[in-house]
Amino acid sequence: MSAAEDRTLYYGKDDVYIYRTFVPPLYASSQIPESPFVRRSNVVFGVNVRVCVGGEAFLPSFTEGDNSMVVATDSMKNFLQRHMATYQGITIDGFLSFVGERLLTTYPQMSWVELYATQVPFDPVDVPSPNGFTESGLVFRRSRNECATASVKMVRGERGEPVVVDHWSGITDLQLIKVVGNSFVGFVRDEYTTLPEDPNRPLFVFLNMRWRYNNPADALLPDPTAYVPAEQIRDIACTVFHETATVSIQNLIYRIGCAVLRRFPHLAEIRFESQNRTWDTVVESIPESPGKVYTEPRPPYGFQGLSITREDVVSAPSA
């Protein structure tokens, strides 16, 4: 790598929204015990993409104001949007690798390209039919819940051909509350400690997860037979949370990670970023009810990060 490529030098476009209708559905390649997920309809395939490119050829645009090699970020936006029409696959990851490959093939001045996308999810709505309720197929509800993510980095191989060097699938902004059955005790008590031990707290966590495959082709080929839909990872997280008497968020994310890697042996690693958003209690007891009253926690908030690989799974507890 040359000195120019070693330095931070990139440009691109963010918040490139693209919606394509009637992409063929994505089916789960296998049914798993933790999830009822069968298929993502893809009737509305929505993504918000960030494209970022770099290369020595762009240095003069910074140092000399020479735009002769500059592909306008406005053109990048058009490139992404128009290529959505010719994408033959059914996943966000596949779209990113398709368009990344096309960018490097079209513009020799680009040495590398990084693409990141979050899904813009639209959920099917059910409407009355003679046999009860069925999916409308026409009307969809914009979901403000968690969404799938993907990122792909491509460089040039020895003959200049595009090569994927980094690929992650993910899910962002999964927000889960477990109302009872969580403790947090046994932590350091010293002159700075005011938090009481809590044998049974409600636990509200925000989770970002991303995972990579042993073989990225499992996810990136047009017909990805070993693709793991984000919905199944989400449902494993929910199941582990449900089944575990949690002792901390640290231990919860470790258990979720091990469960995911155990369920999908072709995944190499999963990474977590979690936040503790547990509510503050306002009313401790309500007569003749197991309930309490809570409010938003006061800032600041705590967070955790963890990466789990196959080596961890060998030694992990299975429950």
Ligand SMILES: O=c1[nH]c(=O)c2[nH]c(=O)[nH]c2[nH]1
């Ligand atoms: O699950 C938790 N982990 C912590 O490290 C921590 N710290 C804290 O104040 N509450 C919590 N909860």
